[in-house]
Structures are given as structure tokens and as C-alpha cells.
Amino acid sequence: MAQAVGVDTQFPTVSHAKTSSISWDWIGVVPFFLFAILFLLLPTAYLVIGGFFDGEINLNPGWLISHFTLKNFQELFTPSILDAYTISIRVSATTAIGGAFFGFLLAYAAILGGLPRGIRTALLTFSGVASNFAGVPLAFSFIATLGRLGLVTLLLQNVFGFNLYSTGFNILSFWGLSVTYMYFQFPLMVLIMAPALDGLKREWHEAAENLGASSLEYWRYIALPILLPTIIGTTLLLFANAFGAVATAYALTGSSLGIITILLYAQIRGDVLHNPNLGYAMAFGMIAITGISNGLYIWLRGRSERWLR
Secondary structure (H helix, E strand, O other): OOOOOOOOOOOOOOOOOOOOOOOOHHHHHHHHHHHHHHHHHHHHHHHHHHOOEOOOOOOOOOOOOOOEOOHHHHHHHOHHHHHHHHHHHHHHHHHHHHHHHHHHHHHHHHHOOOOOHHHHHHHHHHHHHHOOOOOHHHHHHHHHHHOOOOHHHHHHHHHOOOOHHHHOOOOOOHHHHHHHHHHHHHHHHHHHHHHHHHOOOHHHHHHHHHOOOOHHHHHHHHHHHHHHHHHHHHHHHHHHHHHOOOHHHHHHHOOOOOOHHHHHHHHHHOOOOOOHHHHHHHHHHHHHHHHHHHHHHHHHHHHHHHHHO
């Protein structure tokens, strides 16, 4: 028997080139950060800084120089600007609470209500489109529907003998703007609440039933406490969403309803109320209000997601 030839079973060591410590994975998010810096952070910083300066021009040294002042922020407490903030807060709060309530019911019916899957898909698809439908097209749609000669207005009057405008309703008023805002508030609530309702584990309901809890007790002691941070947080998000809207309100009501966004537009771009620096201060107040709302929404949603993972 031939003697086996000894073979070195160790693989030869291959020297690999030293890998570079620079990772290029982050390059995919560069467009996002550039977009955020150019169109979000820099304009916000410009508005905030501009609110602390006046519009005076000093030509003696040959430069355009503004002076530091707090006058713009003091003028925020004038009656006209306070009224504009008050109306905007009222519209935003009304549409946020109404949108949250009815949007939650729609989301519950679609996710847990036993509706056919096709209806659920259609509702979520519609919500994705309707939540982004705003501006001039939305204003025109509601004028053509609920205006004095709108389709629904004439239908109620000619068929049922009910004059909608005899009740004091006006599409150009506070309630008219609120109803219009509801069109995109409902769908946004549906889109956010649908995943939260999907996250409720079936085992929780079964365990509650095994322990003798009724369906009402399950929702009162288990489901609603888990969903409550998401519900409150989404309501705050709806508030911020309505508070910052300007195109729909301007196209629908013009200057007949003095909300803060229309007054801000008049201060920066208007011919009569042209005072850009006061407009910057007004924008700073809006940023503060919406920032608080969005911050609370993020915090509350984080608390809820710990249960829904």
C-alpha cells in the first residue's frame, strides 16, 4: 500500500487590501438633507432672524442695514393679530377634534368592523389621495357643492324645501372653512389610525374574554388606553395640519375670514399691509405653535408604539 503523501491542508494566507474606513452608504440620503436644509431649515432660520430686525435702510455706509428690535413681537399682541391667531386656533381645534372623532370611526369600521376587504382597500386608497387634496381645487369643489348655487344647496332647496343658507350657514364663514378642512382631516386620521388599530393583538381580546371581560370592558381598560396616545397625538397633528394651511382658506374666503395665514400673506406680499419683518414675527409665532403640536405628537406616538410593536 503506497504511503500517503503528506499534504499541507492549511490554505495559503491571502493578503487583502485594507478596506477603506469611509462608508458610502450615507450618500443615498444626501438629497434628503440638502432638500431639508435648503427648503426647511434655512427659510425657517431666515424668518426667525428677520423677526428681530426692522425694515429701516441705512445708506450712509453704502450697505442695507437693519436694526435689532423687539417691536415686531410686541405688535403680535395687537387686537387684529390676536384675533387672527384666535380664529386660526378655533378652526384648527374644531377640525382636529371633528376629524379625529369621525376619522377614528371610519378607521375602526374599515379595520375591525368586519367590512369586506375591498372596501377597506378603497377607503385607504381614497384617504391617501384626499389627505393631499387642498388649495384652489378643493375650494372650488366646495363652492360648487355647498355654495349659494351649489349642487347640494340647490338639491336640498328644490327637492326637500330646505334652504341651507337660511340657517345662517355660509361657505365663506368660520363653519364653511371648517367643513372644507374636514375633507382632508378625516383621511389623514384614517391613514394614521389604521396601522395602530391593526397593531392591536388578537390575543389581548381573547385573554380579556377568557377572564370574563365584555367587549366594552376590553375597549375601556385595554384597547383605548393603548390607543389613547396615538389618538391624542394624531389630533395634535391634525391641529398643526389645519393651522398651517393657507391656499385653501385664501382661495375659499379671500380676506373675508382673517385667519393668521392670510394675514401673514398680506404682511409679506400685500400692497396695503406690507411689513415683511412683522410677517416674519407672525411666522415665528406659527412655528412655535405648530412645533409644540408636532413635538407632542412625536412623543405620544413613541409611547404608543412601544405597545403596538
